[in-house]
Amino acid sequence: xxxxxxxxxxxxxxxxxxxxxxxxxxxxxxxxxxxxxxxxxxxxxxxxxxxxxxxxxxxxxxxxxxxxxxxxxxxxxxxxxxxxxxxxxxxxxxxxxxxxxxxxxxxxxxxxxxxxxxxxxxxxxxxxxxxxxxxxxxxxxxx
Numbered sequence: 001x002x003x004x005x006x007x008x009x010x011x012x013x014x015x016x017x018x019x020x021x022x023x024x025x026x027x028x029x030x031x032x033x034x035x036x037x038x039x040x041x042x043x044x045x046x047x048x049x050x051x052x053x054x055x056x057x058x059x060x061x062x063x064x065x066x067x068x069x070x071x072x073x074x075x076x077x078x079x080x081x082x083x084x085x086x087x088x089x090x091x092x093x094x095x096x097x098x099x100x101x102x103x104x105x106x107x108x109x110x111x112x113x114x115x116x117x118x119x120x121x122x123x124x125x126x127x128x129x130x131x132x133x134x135x136x137x138x139x140x141x142x143x
Contacts, residue, residue, distance in 0.1 A: 008067030024134035033127035035104040064098035069107040
């Protein structure tokens with residue numbers, strides 16, 4: 001079971017993780033994993049265009065949070081709910097590999113409905129390792 005403090009809950013958090021500045025993504029036939037370091041309130045720099053920038057320092061004091069997207073294309077309600085349970089279980093066993101202060105979204109592709117748990121685990125491992133590597137180390141600004 002994935003502890004409540006490690007769950008993404010708001011649409012804003014999901015959207016920022018999937019489309020935000022500094023996000024990394026890796027996908028395959030079964031899953032797509034996207035991640036980013038969370039932006040603390042008031043920590044973003046603005047560039048010349050006025051668009052929100054990359055955070056100067058991530059919220060490293062906050063635990064990693066994970067959200068799941070399982071669309072209707074994956075299957076009916078029973079299949080989607082089973083998929084979410086399996087993914088939560090797999091991610092809970094891998095929380096130590098996700099850096100503190102980061103947000104991750106795992107999206108199941110339609111082919112995931114027919115995949116075994118072992119296949120999902122292997123693809124999750126590969127995609128999660130790629131996203132964590134692409135995120136690199138957080139940039140911490142010392143005062």
